[in-house]
Amino acid sequence: MSEGSSNDPHxxxxxxxxxxxxxxxxxxxxxxxxxxxxxxxxFLGPSGCGKTTLLRAIAGLxxxxxxxxxxxxxxxxxxPPSERDFGIVFQSYALFPNLTIKRNVGYGLExxxxxxxxxxxxxxxxxxxxxxxxQGDKYPAQLSGGQQQRVALARALATSPGLLLLDEPLSALDxxxxxxxxxxxxxxxxKLGVTTIMVTHDQEEALTMADRIxxxxxxxxxxxxTPLEIYRRPASPFVADFVGTMNFIPAxxxxxxxxxxxxxxxxxxxxxxxxxxxxxxxxCIRPEDVTTRDIVGSSANxxxxxxxxxxxLGSFYRAQLLTTGNGKAKLLAxxxxxxxxxxxxxxxxxxxxxxxxxxxxxxxxxxxTEADI
Amino acid sequence: xxxxxxxxxxxxxxxxxPKLSQDDRIMRGFILMxxxxxxxxxxxxxxxxxxxxxxxxxxxxxGIANYIEYxxxxxxxxxxENSLFIAIVSTFFTITLAFIFAYGLxxxxxxxxxxxxSIALIPILAPSLLPAISFVYFFGKQGIINEVxxxxxxxxxxxIVMGEVFYTFPHALMILITALSTADxxxxxxxxxLRASPMKTFFTVTLPGIKYGLISAIFVVFTLVITDFGIPKxxxxxxxxxxxxxxxxxxxxxNFQMGAVVSVVLxxxxxxxxxxxxxxxxxxxxxxxxxxxxYEPKPLLSFxxxxxxxxxxIGFLIIAVLAMAxxxxxxxxxxxxxxxxxxxxxxxxxxGGGWESFFNSIRMASYTAVIGTIIIFTxxxxxxxxxxxxxxxxxxxxxxxxxxxxxGMVLGLAYIxxxxxxxxxxxxxxxTMAILVICTVSHFYTVSHLTAMTALKQMDPEFEAxxxxxxxxxxxxxxxxTVPVCMPxxxxxxxxxxxxxxxxxxxxxxxxxxxxxxxxxxALNMDDAGDVAPAAAMCxxxxxxxxxxxxxxxxxxxxxxxxxxxxxxx
Ligand SMILES: Nc1ncnc2c1ncn2[C@@H]1O[C@H](COP(=O)(O)OP(=O)(O)OP(=O)(O)O)[C@@H](O)[C@H]1O
Ligand SMILES: [Mg+2]
Numbered sequence: 001m002s003e004g005s006s007n008d009p010h011x012x013x014x015x016x017x018x019x020x021x022x023x024x025x026x027x028x029x030x031x032x033x034x035x036x037x038x039x040x041x042x043f044l045g046p047s048g049c050g051k052t053t054l055l056r057a058i059a060g061l062x063x064x065x066x067x068x069x070x071x072x073x074x075x076x077x078x079x080p081p082s083e084r085d086f087g088i089v090f091q092s093y094a095l096f097p098n099l100t101i102k103r104n105v106g107y108g109l110e111x112x113x114x115x116x117x118x119x120x121x122x123x124x125x126x127x128x129x130x131x132x133x134x135q136g137d138k139y140p141a142q143l144s145g146g147q148q149q150r151v152a153l154a155r156a157l158a159t160s161p162g163l164l165l166l167d168e169p170l171s172a173l174d175x176x177x178x179x180x181x182x183x184x185x186x187x188x189x190x191k192l193g194v195t196t197i198m199v200t201h202d203q204e205e206a207l208t209m210a211d212r213i214x215x216x217x218x219x220x221x222x223x224x225x226t227p228l229e230i231y232r233r234p235a236s237p238f239v240a241d242f243v244g245t246m247n248f249i250p251a252x253x254x255x256x257x258x259x260x261x262x263x264x265x266x267x268x269x270x271x272x273x274x275x276x277x278x279x280x281x282x283x284c285i286r287p288e289d290v291t292t293r294d295i296v297g298s299s300a301n302x303x304x305x306x307x308x309x310x311x312x313l314g315s316f317y318r319a320q321l322l323t324t325g326n327g328k329a330k331l332l333a334x335x336x337x338x339x340x341x342x343x344x345x346x347x348x349x350x351x352x353x354x355x356x357x358x359x360x361x362x363x364x365x366x367x368x369t370e371a372d373i
Numbered sequence: 374x375x376x377x378x379x380x381x382x383x384x385x386x387x388x389x390x391p392k393l394s395q396d397d398r399i400m401r402g403f404i405l406m407x408x409x410x411x412x413x414x415x416x417x418x419x420x421x422x423x424x425x426x427x428x429x430x431x432x433x434x435x436g437i438a439n440y441i442e443y444x445x446x447x448x449x450x451x452x453x454e455n456s457l458f459i460a461i462v463s464t465f466f467t468i469t470l471a472f473i474f475a476y477g478l479x480x481x482x483x484x485x486x487x488x489x490x491s492i493a494l495i496p497i498l499a500p501s502l503l504p505a506i507s508f509v510y511f512f513g514k515q516g517i518i519n520e521v522x523x524x525x526x527x528x529x530x531x532x533i534v535m536g537e538v539f540y541t542f543p544h545a546l547m548i549l550i551t552a553l554s555t556a557d558x559x560x561x562x563x564x565x566x567l568r569a570s571p572m573k574t575f576f577t578v579t580l581p582g583i584k585y586g587l588i589s590a591i592f593v594v595f596t597l598v599i600t601d602f603g604i605p606k607x608x609x610x611x612x613x614x615x616x617x618x619x620x621x622x623x624x625x626x627x628n629f630q631m632g633a634v635v636s637v638v639l640x641x642x643x644x645x646x647x648x649x650x651x652x653x654x655x656x657x658x659x660x661x662x663x664x665x666x667x668y669e670p671k672p673l674l675s676f677x678x679x680x681x682x683x684x685x686x687i688g689f690l691i692i693a694v695l696a697m698a699x700x701x702x703x704x705x706x707x708x709x710x711x712x713x714x715x716x717x718x719x720x721x722x723x724x725g726g727g728w729e730s731f732f733n734s735i736r737m738a739s740y741t742a743v744i745g746t747i748i749i750f751t752x753x754x755x756x757x758x759x760x761x762x763x764x765x766x767x768x769x770x771x772x773x774x775x776x777x778x779x780x781g782m783v784l785g786l787a788y789i790x791x792x793x794x795x796x797x798x799x800x801x802x803x804x805t806m807a808i809l810v811i812c813t814v815s816h817f818y819t820v821s822h823l824t825a826m827t828a829l830k831q832m833d834p835e836f837e838a839x840x841x842x843x844x845x846x847x848x849x850x851x852x853x854x855t856v857p858v859c860m861p862x863x864x865x866x867x868x869x870x871x872x873x874x875x876x877x878x879x880x881x882x883x884x885x886x887x888x889x890x891x892x893x894x895x896a897l898n899m900d901d902a903g904d905v906a907p908a909a910a911m912c913x914x915x916x917x918x919x920x921x922x923x924x925x926x927x928x929x930x931x932x933x934x935x936x937x938x939x940x941x942x943x
Contacts, residue, residue: 061838063391080394081841088842094835096850097940098857108843139940159843 010073012037012195013058013163018067020053027053028064029219038193040186042206045216046242051199054216055165058197060084072162086163087156091171093148095140101127101151102136108159126154129188146177153185157192164189166198170205182209203243207231215239231286237363240284247290249283249329250366259283259362263325264303269357275364282363287318289359290333292343292351302354305331307347310340319345321353391761396847400759404769407752411772413799414815418787419779425790426633439634449618449631453638456614459530460599460642463537467545467594468587470538474687475549477680482672484681490550492688494543495695498919500876500893501603503912504539506905507698508532508608515708528610536604539694541597545590552586553579558668588653592646599642600780602879603893607900607908615639616879619782623789623883633790636783647778695916702910717910725899725907726890731914734892737809738874738918742867745814745821750863753825754851758837777819781879788812789883804886812884813874821866828862829855860933868926872919 011034020028028050035041043051056062058069060081068077076084095104103110106123114122127133130150140148149169156164169185170178186209189196200206206213207227215223215230215238223235234240237248251259253275259268261283268283275281305321308330317340321331333353335345345351393401429435443449474493478486496504512519512527525531560582564574580587602616609617615635623632701707705714721727752773756766776784792803802808832855840850856863878893885894892915900908934941 059838059842060391061841063389066388068389078389078392080392080397081838082394082396082844082846083392084842086842088839090833090835090839092833092835094833094839096836096854098854098937107840108845111843111845111849141940155839156842161842 011035012039012072013197014068014070015054015058016068016070018054018057018064018069020050020057020062021065027219028057031067031219031221033214033221033224035195035197037195040189040196040198040209040211042210042213043197043199043216044203044206044213044243045201047201049216050219051201051216052167055167055197055199058163059086059088059165085161086165087159087161088165089149089152089156089167089169091168093140093152093172095148095152095155097140100137100139101132101143104140104151105136105154105158107155112159122158126158129157130154131184144177145173146181149173149181150184153188157194162195164194164196166196168199168201171200171202178205185209207243213243215242217242232359234284234361237282237284240361240363245287245332247283247285247287247331249285249323249331250327251281251283251362253277253279253281261303261325262323262327262329264323266301266303266355266360267357268360268362272362279364280366282366283355284361284363285355285359287332287334289356290331291354291356292333292335292339292345300354301357301360302352304350304352306350307345310345310347317345319351321351324350394841396841397760400755400847401762401765403751403755404759404762404765407748407755408765408769408772410748410752411769411775411815411818414811415772415776415779415784415818418784418791421790421794422633422636422783422787425630426637428630430630439630443631443634443638448613449635452613452615452618452635455530455612456599456616456639457642459533459537459605459614460595462530463534463541463598464591464594466534466538467541468549468591470687471542471545471590472549472587473680473683474542475546475553477684479550479553480668480670481677481680482670483677483684485684489684489688490546492691493546495691496539497543498872498876498923499540499695499698499916500878500896500912501536501540501601502607502878502893502896502900502908503698503916504536504694505532505604505607506896506900506909506912507694507701508535509905510697510701510707510909526610528608529612532608532610533605533612533614536608537598537601539691540601540604541594542691544597545594548586548590548593549583552583552590554668555582557582561668585653585656589650592650592653596643596646596650596780599646600639600782600879602782602882603897606878606897616780616782619786620882623786629786629790632786636780636786639780640778640783643780643783644778650777651774698909699913701906702913704906707906717906718914720895720907720911723899723904723907724902725895725904725911726887726892727895730890730895731892731911731918733806733889734875734915735918737806737813737889737891738871740806740810741813741817741874742871744810745817745870746863746867748814749818749821749866750825750856750859753822754829754855757826757829758847773822774819776815776817779816781816781877782882784812784816785880785883788880804884804889806889808884809881809889809891812880813877814870816877816880817870817873821869824862824866824869825859828859832858857937860937861930864926864930864933868923871922875915875919 013033013035015031015033018028018031019026031054043054045051053062057064060076060079060083063078068075070076071085096107099107102123105126106119109119109122123136124133127136130153132147132150135143135147140151143151153169166185170181173181182205198209207230210227212224212226213230214221217238223230223239225233225235230239230243234243234246240246241248249261251261253272254260254265255277257268257270257272258265259272259281266283272281304324306324307319308322309320311318311320315337317335317337319333319335321333323329323331339345343351426439427434427436429438474489477483478490483489508527509532510516512522512532516527519527522531560578561574564578569577600616602620605612605614605617606620613621615638619632619635619639622628622635702717703713703715704710705712705716720731726733756769756773759766788808791797792799792808794800802811836850836854837847840847876893878897881891882894882897885891892911896908896911896915899905899911
């Protein structure tokens with residue numbers, strides 16, 4: 001849980017031991033997290049893991065059962081949404097259908113006794129900001145999904161909130177628009193410097209947009225880290241499996257910092273922290289980290305495999321390998337087209353590969369993964 | 374696991390008690406007001422009535438003495454059998470006729486479906502005594518075709534059943550059309566590909582698919598018939614039913630206690646029907662949410678021909694009933710002077726309340742439509758959108774659908790007991806327009822409430838969350854977004870209230886005063902006094918008023934649709 005807290009002594013948002021129950025069902029258990037000012041944080045996790053629940057607790061829309069939330073040094077745990085400082089975009093956008101785009105965007109301003117001219121200027125500025133200065137007099141139903149999404153964003157930003165909350169803002173859009181809007185939202189967030197939390201179950205979205213990713217699983221936080229940390233050093237088999245493609249290779253501890261994969265001994269660095277010799281472990285490596293060039297000596301962590309299957313995926317080949325020795329483990333490896341040609345990799349042939357020590361993760365026990373099922 | 378110690382050192386986490394926002398407080402205030410309203414206008418009157426049924430004339434508690442008296446007086450308890458007989462027979466005919474009609478409108482390719490549907494809905498615009506009066510002119514002693522009854526009296530069960538079928542036909546039809554048009558076309562395709570006979574398809578696909586709609590229609594019609602007062606009053610003759618018994622006990626014999634006992638007896642079948650209907654409705658909702666391909670009927674000459682003939686016949690009969698009332702209202706003195714005149718419309722020279730009562734009805738219906746719509750829609754909004762407060766909201770939700778189970782006669786009598794009680798601080802509204810409006814709003818609360826709920830549930834549930842995040846109070850969003858978006862439903866509610874307020878007799882018959890006489894009551898009293906033609910004329914005035922408002926509503930709805938089509942979903 002300590003991972004949830006960052007080093008900043010004064011985080012913008014400070015969540016401590018938040019638990020949310022719906023009747024007997026615990027949707028969030030003991031969640032603690034710090035979010036720094038100006039940061040873009042993504043809540044990532046499978047459906048039903050509690051991402052929306054945590055977001056709604058932060059917004060005060062469904063207040064947590066126990067635990068505290070501080071925003072900008074103020075305890076907001078029990079405050080209703082109207083007394084908190086945030087803007088929100090829902091998956092449905094929740095645009096007011098009977099109001100024009102301008103009035104949707106200006107909705108929060110109209111209530112603040114702001115002079116009319118000022119509202120108009122601000123609305124124009126916001127529409128400009130989200131890249132649709134010309135559409136102000138239309139109604140939401142006349143816009144495309146992506147445009148509606150931008151309007152919802154402009155409306156949420158209109159009152160200059162300290163915190164921007166986005167619940168799967170892109171999931172209702174088709175793939176192309178989605179990729180485009182990812183960049184725009186990220187760019188906008190960077191430009192405005194507004195602290196942002198976005199919920200998503202799309203790992204690609206989280207990896208490309210977030211400063212830090214919070215990986216959630218079954219109502220708890222599994223790991224908090226930068227996209228690179230999450231990708232390179234997943235803290236649990238769950239994270240390893242959920243983000244990107246990962247090989248889970250059953251192995252046995254065979255010595256200090258060494259494991260055996262079906263008889264092939266390799267070095268695993270310091271990942272073992274004290275697991276006894278003979279215990280089962282799972283060695284993880286990403287397909288793109290498996291190498292096959294320049295294998296020299298024992299330090300190369302090399303093992304022997306046979307090529308079971310080769311799949312052409314456009315820019316590279318994905319090879320399905322079977323380790324030789326006792327107990328065949330399956331293993332995916334990505335090889336460039338050049339390499340396949342240079343080395344002459346073919347289905348049925350044997351192939352020596354290397355599992356670079358620095359790219360290995362080792363988890364205790366035999367992990368159950370999707371690949372097994 | 375080093376932070377286990379740190380965790381343990383922390384004080385035991387205590388639950389968060391969410392602070393209520395201004396919005397929450399206002400909403401809860403409104404919800405409580407709705408609760409108070411329902412308590413004062415439904416619960417307490419019913420309680421007053423219930424306790425009255427356990428008292429003697431002097432207000433002393435006598436336990437079940439009144440009930441013992443009731444069940445040992447054959448003249449009284451025979452009415453139970455009569456009521457059930459009438460209700461069952463009428464329900465059978467209405468459902469059969471309406472089902473075939475609905476089947477024709479949804480499953481055949483006949484022309485003029487919209488016209489047939491409009492004609493079939495005409496009875497809704499008329500008070501229930503209109504068909505009864507009309508049948509008197511057809512089949513009464515001086516009726517034009519009384520020989521078709523082959524010596525049987527129209528006054529009695531035959532007349533009641535015929536009147537009830539006319540009156541309940543559109544109610545059954547609407548439910549059955551909805552049920553039949555939500556059928557899944559894919560099932561029919563499957564049946565055809567399996568070469569099932571039309572008969573077999575009907576029993577294995579059609580009937581199971583509309584099961585819930587059919588059950589619902591049966592119970593709605595049953596309730597309408599067993600609680601109806603207008604038709605048995607006009608055409609029942611010596612044939613007593615529960616609803617007329619209440620009237621006779623209270624108005625005829627001033628025996629309020631016995632009136633209360635009969636009311637309790639009448640409440641039973643109504644409540645049973647209500648419970649069954651609620652259960653069925655819940656099931657049907659689940660059925661509707663499933664994705665289905667709408668059924669497209671294919672032309673079939675013989676079938677379409679039969680259906681067309683049938684719909685023409687039914688349409689003709691409905692128009693004939695209305696036309697007879699209209700015609701009779703212009704006859705100077707049936708059957709001796711058949712010249713046309715407006716003599717029967719000279720209400721002011723007749724007992725019953727005169728033209729004044731017609732304008733009272735218009736006023737009462739307008740107030741009911743405006744005030745009722747505001748109360749019901751706002752109430753539904755608060756109950757639907759408020760956060761937390763679960764138990765209270767659940768209770769009030771129940772209170773809002775309860776009025777459906779209370780027959781009009783029972784509600785009206787309950788109002789006498791409650792509001793006319795000298796100790797009631799609200800006693801001052803007794804005999805005023807206010808009590809008529811309140812009673813009518815309560816009487817028709819449930820259907821309006823459910824209409825409002827359906828519309829509200831279709832709105833994005835996050836509108837309120839967005840407003841809160843933008844610091845806009847909920848009532849601004851209510852007025853600027855919710856009301857405009859729900860305007861079609863709001864108009865539907867107000868027209869429903871208006872038309873029902875124009876045509877109702879049962880609840881208000883106990884509550885009008887000489888200053889607040891109503892058209893429907895005037896028609897009833899004129900008929901009672903033997904002025905049948907003027908009663909027909911007054912009924913027609915009600916039909917004209919309801920029809921005018923309904924046409925205005927249709928134009929308004931169309932205009933609204935055009936004005937708002939830019940933002941409504943395409
Ligand atoms: N109001 C509620 N009442 C009961 N259970 C709820 C409620 N809201 C959420 N839950 C449950 O809490 C769990 C977490 O829900 P949540 O909506 O936070 O998931 P999520 O991570 O956002 O998933 P998704 O990606 O599908 O949106 C789910 O199992 C859900 O069924
Ligand atoms: Mg969610």
